[in-house]
Amino acid sequence: MKKLFGLLFYIIIVAVPLWLIGFGVFVLYVFSFRMQDIQPADAIVAWTGGGYRIQSAVTLLEQGMGQKLLISGVNKTARPKLFLGDISPETQSKITLGYMATTTQQNALETSEWMYQNKFKSAILVTSFYHIPRSLVEFEHEMPLTKVYPYPIWPKDFTESVSWIHTKSAFHLFMEYHKFLIVKLSYFWEGLTK
Numbered sequence: 001m002k003k004l005f006g007l008l009f010y011i012i013i014v015a016v017p018l019w020l021i022g023f024g025v026f027v028l029y030v031f032s033f034r035m036q037d038i039q040p041a042d043a044i045v046a047w048t049g050g051g052y053r054i055q056s057a058v059t060l061l062e063q064g065m066g067q068k069l070l071i072s073g074v075n076k077t078a079r080p081k082l083f084l085g086d087i088s089p090e091t092q093s094k095i096t097l098g099y100m101a102t103t104t105q106q107n108a109l110e111t112s113e114w115m116y117q118n119k120f121k122s123a124i125l126v127t128s129f130y131h132i133p134r135s136l137v138e139f140e141h142e143m144p145l146t147k148v149y150p151y152p153i154w155p156k157d158f159t160e161s162v163s164w165i166h167t168k169s170a171f172h173l174f175m176e177y178h179k180f181l182i183v184k185l186s187y188f189w190e191g192l193t194k
Contacts, residue, residue, distance in 0.1 A: 054084065
């Protein structure tokens with residue numbers, strides 16, 4: 001029993017610092033994405049679930065940053081007019097609403113099918129800033145040959161100072177870190193067992 005407690009103690013001593021360092025690296029990675037780094041792509045993809053994603057994606061489409069826009073994960077009961085806003089018929093004709101996805105993995109599957117049907121090779125991915133790392137993992141798993149340009153959506157009151165630590169953004173980052181680890185490790189294990 002004493003040996004077991006000793007082993008658990010050493011595991012904790014090693015695991016906790018690694019976990020904390022990993023979270024720090026994750027936060028730095030998230031902050032490395034910038035909206036101004038964006039460049040035109042074949043398509044624009046918005047994965048629903050957070051504020052301003054759809055509006056930002058539609059604006060990018062109107063600016064000619066992509067040929068078409070896929071909004072993945074639309075609620076089946078949602079009325080397009082309400083969340084798309086007042087847009088021209090020409091812009092609306094370039095938008096595809098995807099109703100299949102309810103998870104990030106399903107977003108990637110829905111996007112993969114749409115990208116394949118349209119023969120697109122690159123995409124601007126519009127999603128919340130904390131969601132980008134996991135989204136890129138899912139994107140790469142389903143579409144390894146597709147070039148992806150992340151377009152992070154930041155809260156309107158968000159700043160890059162340490163003040164974010166006292167907001168709900170810190171909670172989102174903390175939760176997303178663990179989801180990211182689970183997805184990353186599951187695909188790593190999947191690769192080992194093939």
